[in-house]
Amino acid sequence: MEQTQSEKKKVVLSLVQPSGVPTLGNYLGAFKNWAGMAKDYDCLFGVADLHAITVRQVPAELRAHTLEVFALLLALGLDPQRETIFVQSQVPEHAQLAWILNCYTQFGEASRMTQFKEKSQSHADNVNVGLFTYPALMAADILLYQADFVPVGEDQKQHLELTRNIAERMNGVYENLFTMPEPFIGKAGARVMSLTEPEKKMSKSDPNQKSFVSLLDTPDVIAKKIKSAVTDSEARVYFSAEKPGVSNLMGIYSCCTGRSYDEIEAEFAGKGYGDFKAAVAEAVVEELRPVQERYKKHLADKAYLLECAAKGAEQASRRASKTLGKAMKKIGFLQL
Ligand code: TYM
Numbered sequence: 079m080e081q082t083q084s085e086k087k088k089v090v091l092s093l094v095q096p097s098g099v100p101t102l103g104n105y106l107g108a109f110k111n112w113a114g115m116a117k118d119y120d121c122l123f124g125v126a127d128l129h130a131i132t133v134r135q136v137p138a139e140l141r142a143h144t145l146e147v148f149a150l151l152l153a154l155g156l157d158p159q160r161e162t163i164f165v166q167s168q169v170p171e172h173a174q175l176a177w178i179l180n181c182y183t184q185f186g187e188a189s190r191m192t193q194f195k196e197k198s199q200s201h202a203d204n205v206n207v208g209l210f211t212y213p214a215l216m217a218a219d220i221l222l223y224q225a226d227f228v229p230v231g232e233d234q235k236q237h238l239e240l241t242r243n244i245a246e247r248m249n250g251v252y253e254n255l256f257t258m259p260e261p262f263i264g265k266a267g268a269r270v271m272s273l274t275e276p277e278k279k280m281s282k283s284d285p286n287q288k289s290f291v292s293l294l295d296t297p298d299v300i301a302k303k304i305k306s307a308v309t310d311s312e313a314r315v316y317f318s319a320e321k322p323g324v325s326n327l328m329g330i331y332s333c334c335t336g337r338s339y340d341e342i343e344a345e346f347a348g349k350g351y352g353d354f355k356a357a358v359a360e361a362v363v364e365e366l367r368p369v370q371e372r373y374k375k376h377l378a379d380k381a382y383l384l385e386c387a388a389k390g391a392e393q394a395s396r397r398a399s400k401t402l403g404k405a406m407k408k409i410g411f412l413q414l
Pocket residue numbers: 091092093094095096103104105106107108109126129215216219220228229230231232233234267268269270271279280281
């Protein structure tokens with residue numbers, strides 16, 4: 079992924095849903111990489127509020143969460159002067175291209191999406207068509223900007239594969255329409271697991287508050303949640319598929335401190351889970367502290383946030399309209 083100054087910067091894009099306060103899973107699986115890539119790539123990051131309404135939302139809460147997640151993106155250290163940071167619903171090209179991509183997505187391939195299957199079970203009373211066509215909207219987000227890399231957690235890999243299939247299919251019919259995007263999935267942190275059920279992914283929509291660390295939890299709450307994380311009875315710190323709870327905490331610790339699993343095993347040799355969990359909690363608190371401080375500052379200035387969102391939407395729309403126009407022309411729509 080190295081690139082020299084003389085090359086045109088590769089395009090990086092990723093979005094997050096404003097369906098609550100993001101978790102440590104979102105942070106380690108995605109956000110940390112976003113912040114790390116910002117200087118070297120041509121980056122666009124966004125709040126996926128159109129995706130969020132595939133599940134019922136209270137309007138005032140959706141508005142509040144959208145602004146909060148936008149503030150959190152700035153708090154990661156992303157710079158709206160350098161990166162394009164936008165809210166998806168403020169860039170109409172996303173919905174427009176999504177319709178087109180729907181017509182190039184097969185019913186069978188959309189039916190195979192794990193997230194669709196899971197969400198139709200957890201929201202059985204509202205299996206709407208938007209939930210089904212969600213990946214086509216996600217493909218539109220990515221393809222509109224001709225993104226080269228998409229930094230995401232492992233749970234989004236399948237959607238990225240579908241995006242590539244749609245792009246390949248359309249490029250086969252209408253030459254050179256889309257850049258083929260590649261997922262960028264970090265080694266550690268790609269799949270942060272629930273603290274209470276370590277076989278399950280950590281998720282902000284989990285009804286059990288103890289199962290996840292929210293990015294805005296206080297140090298005390300973080301320490302309590304990590305202390306009560308499910309481990310096992312062996313009381314020895316090492317990485318193993320048979321020890322999902324401890325291995326998950328090791329993954330979190332490794333991401334926050336940069337230490338390898340071997341180094342972590344050596345550090346806690348002869349020590350019990352109490353010492354280990356205290357160290358993990360401290361590392362998480364220190365990792366999140368600057369983000370939380372900047373978040374509070376940004377959230378207090380709503381006018382600035384709205385101004386940044388408006389600027390980001392304008393920049394994003396300017397770029398997105400080029401790809402949309404190209405696609406519409408190639409497909410055969412009359413031009414204005
Ligand atoms: P969302 O909002 O669920 O999550 C945002 C990012 O966080 C990652 N993530 C995790 N990584 C590691 N461990 C976890 N437990 C964990 N939970 C979440 C996700 O993989 C994601 O990278 N459909 C997307 C949002 C989206 C998008 C896009 C992403 C919409 N359009 C275009 C990339 C490109 C979603 O629901 O992510």
